[in-house]
Amino acid sequence: MKLSKPYLTLTLLALALSISAVAQSEDAIDIMRQSHLAYYYAADDGVAEVAMTITDKRGKERVKEFVMLRLDEEDGGPQKYYTYFRKPSDVSRLVFMVHKTPDGNDQRWIYVPSVDLVKPISADDKNSSFVGSHFSYEDVSGRHWLEDTHTLLYDSTLNDSKVWVIESIPKEKYKGFARKLSYVSQENYLPLVEQYFDKKDKLVRQFKAEQIEEIDGVVTMTARSMENIKKGGKTIIRFSDISYNAGLDQSVFTERSLKNPPRKYIK
């Protein structure tokens, strides 16, 4: 095949561009992986009291309180969550448990105290709301970094912190967002702001790290918020009484313990 000169130049140029793009996305992928680990896999396990304040678009507030236990089986790999509800009072003692696997085949159970029944449940849609808040299940348990194509757009500063601004585009068509911008701290890899855009490239939701503290030597986001820009409404999640490496074992995350909460962690 004989190539004309301009065509050749163009091909070379395109090749050069794609190489640099690949190089750049390698950086971006690494940043997103580190960020994911720092944010979702801090220490080996964790216990925290969680207060979730959901403000609807009319400004009405609802508060949900629960205890959250987490056990990592492997950094970036399977995780287990145990959520014990305290408030609202009519759902107190209700338990929700998740065995998360990075491939997306999560297992979930619910314990319904009023009928004393344990029931496996599965909601296909990871994009659905997490217990009625503005966070989705995926926002809480994490979306694997390999599901998106990441591009490091530029360096910037956000509230005196140096950040990388990274654009993520889902590899497969995804309802949750069409494009995401993450502002990842260059100090501790935590995402300080995340902006979710729909397919019309309108800003739909915005995540913010509201408070970051060091607990047991772990840089921890103790308050975070998610605002629904499009429809209005906002949820703030605050963590307190956090302890890391509390020695949680697998027996806590079994169907049996749904009916009998581990009193050691849940008073």
Next chain:
Amino acid sequence: MKRGLTEFSIHHPWWVIGIAVVITAFFAAQFPNIKIDTDPEHMLSPDEPVLAFEHQTKEDFSLSDFIAVGVINEQGAFNPVTLNRIYNITLEIEDIEGVVVDDIMAPSTVDDIKQGDGGGLVIEPLMGDEIETQAEADYILSRINDNAILKGKLASEDGRVVAIMIPIESKDMSYRIAAEIRAITERHSGGEEFHIAGLPMAEDSFGAEMFIQMAYSAPAALLIIFLLLLLFFRKVRIILAPMIVAMMAVIWAMGLLILTGHTVHIMSSMIPIFLIPIAVLNSIHIISEFHDHYKKYKHKDATIRKSIEALFMPMLFTSATTIAGFISLALTPIPPVQVFGIFVAFGILVAWFLSITLNPAIAMLIPDKALRDFGRTDSHEGVLGSLMNGFRRLSANYSKSIIFTSLALVIISAVGLSLIEVNDNPVKWFKKSHPIRIADDVMNHHLAGTYMNYLVFAGENDDAVKRPEVQRYMESLQSELEKDVTVGAVSGLPDIVKKVRYELFGGDSSKAVLPDNQTEIAQMLFIFEMSGGDPEDLFKFVTPGYDKANLWVQLKAGDNQAVSRVIERADRFMAEHPIPDGITANWAGLPYINITWQHEMVSGMRVSLLSSYVVVFFMMVFLFRSLRWGFIAMLPLTITIMAIYAFIGYVGKPYDMPVAILSSLTLGLSVDFAIHFIQRLRTIHKRTNNFKESFQEVFDSTGQAISRNVLVIAIGFVPMMFSTLVPYITVGSFFLAIMIVSGFVTMLLLPAIAASFRRTLLPIIEKKTSRRTDPSSNPPSKVQKHV
């Protein structure tokens, strides 16, 4: 004053024309600022409690108005091809600007709660992706029929029809969005039929189509009127004046409406069509008069002077009575109707003023030689002349029969009036053959209904509606309402509680009942909230604080009467079964808003009609300085209104908004002929003193003018009767009916009464003339002054 205005116009025609043109240009310059508003909600004044509650409800439950798309496949819509087509259509609809994407209800968007493998609870979209097998399609239908919230709503139970409910950000987008949806369905067309329905879309489409209709029916009416006038008077230059007067009156009225910041609503878009005939009426009388006398005087200015002078009082009063008819619309509590009435009244005032100034001014510019063969030589000639002779003889010779026939007509009409059914449904403003009507019929036949009402239960504090007694009350009201044939489905929180409980216990139908303690209800709802696709689905039925819950009452018909019947059934139930403590129940929804304003309008129109009737009566007594003549002048108007509305009662046409509005037009127009006729009869009689002569003359002059008016207006609006919009057909028919009935009554009953009671009605003149030495030597214009 009458002299002054006309004299000025005769002496300074260019000034008058110049000023009129400048003012017209000024008002025409306002047209680019036109703001069109077709929102039927604006039929109610903004501080109306029903509206406030409607907005609150929409806000509380994030409710939107819906466009409903029906997909029909007679062989069954639940097959892979049709369902995949619906799947892809839904995807494309999501891209339309103004569609509330998250709340679309379609097989691919709604969640299904069901039993998963291993006894788990699964919540997933009913149709997560395109499907391949017939078994999958059958399964989807079975899931819909197993879910009280979806059954009959998302698909007909037999599976032939699928509905896509498309919420929209605001009602005034629905016409555009419906058009975009239609474009999408056409691109995907296969063996299915697609229908687009829904009250907001019907109302918005009506607004849009109404403006389109207006754009050609007003000019069409003008053109036909022009041609008819040309036929009568044969001089383009002469009949140009009435056309110009009519157009200017329309431009001034619409210009002022826009200038004063009013939006052009469905009602006000009708202003031109109402103004044109009214504006033309006066001019026809003037031209007729001019035509009758031109041969006699041969001078334009003298003829004009004489014509205007003879017609000044009747024209003033016909205009004043019509104004009274329309201005009384300001008494209705419906803002667009008020605006309509006021600006039509203003237009009539303009038309009156221009017809006594601009008409003469334009006539002055016509060179005398152009009028050489204009005017009438013999009053008995021609079709109209012989027609008038017929009327004259009939009314003189059969006066008693005419009076008794009229009396019988009044009695028959009174019975007809009692048969009037007040009913309205904006969807029925379209002809039966219109796609919107067809869609409405088809979808409401197969599915739970396209008319959405909401019954809102509100408690005083959070969690109030989780109480078991509240849930049970809602449940029993649901089943009570579902007994009504109009009600297609009632859905609410109890359905969700029962559905979650049913699936939680492994599909055990004995568990599909409401629990009797609040904690369990709360936990069932919590499961739905935390595991359902979107908590927003739940919050369509309950507020996040659980202080308010609503029942979605889906109706298969939007008629006033049907909606009212459902509301009465709910009222009756609530009267017999006291609602739980601290809970109130109120209605919201577009059909409910419609019955509210239609209710207000019917009573408002009654007040408006009665008050203008009384005002017109006093005007007549004042004009004729006689109680007797006042009564007689009211007869054509009374009989016309009674006859027309009785006809509506007998044929069973519902008394709806357009019909209600037209009563003021009927009142305003049907008194006009009587005014001209009586005024002229009395004037002539004073001069002639001879009943027979007076009769002859009044039929030849005013009689012919009236018959010209009848023909011009009645025929001018015939094109409207071919409209696809029922109110247009109604308006066109009304013009025809008003003209014919009031024309006949005026020219048969009035002369019959005058003939039968001539001693009492016209006696003074005999005495007066006996005192006079030579009455016949008096020039007619002098006599006029005594009136």
